[in-house]
């Protein structure tokens with residue numbers, strides 16, 4: 001049995017108060033909190049049933065690209081909860097202006113969706129992207145070897 005299932009909602013909210021720090025950002029889909037005991041990380045909580053599954057999309061993009069030349073453009077995702085409502089990501093510092101160029105699969109190009117991490121500019125909101133539309137170019141039929 002999962003021992004956490006027996007937490008009362010009061011204890012759960014006390015736990016949240018203890019472990020979550022300040023609310024540092026809010027977008028259309030997510031609220032972003034500092035983690036009190038892990039200052040290099042944030043918790044991104046997806047609250048609305050928008051059908052967009054931003055946390056899950058970000059998690060997939062990170063895992064597909066992390067070991068490619070494009071991984072350094074993305075704030076690393078460290079963990080995700082079972083249903084995707086909670087995503088743990090590396091914390092970035094805000095930037096005032098976008099650079100002249102960013103990878104061509106990126107969407108939603110506004111400074112609030114980017115930050116600085118270890119001296120590099122990275123996206124921290126990359127759940128929406130053009131990877132499917134770009135990836136579908138050139139798709140045709142393949143032979144079936146049975």
Ligand SMILES: Nc1ncnc2c1ncn2[C@@H]1O[C@H](COP(=O)(O)OP(=O)(O)O)[C@@H](O)[C@H]1O
Pocket residue numbers: 024025026027028029030031032042044054075089090091092093112113115124125126
């Ligand atoms: N990894 C991060 N580090 C620091 N701040 C972040 C991070 N991710 C998001 N934020 C802050 O929280 C805000 C909302 O997060 P974002 O990922 O853009 O959510 P949404 O998908 O709802 O737009 C951002 O505009 C930014 O201010």
Ligand SMILES: [Mg+2]
Pocket residue numbers: 027028112113125
């Ligand atoms: Mg955003």
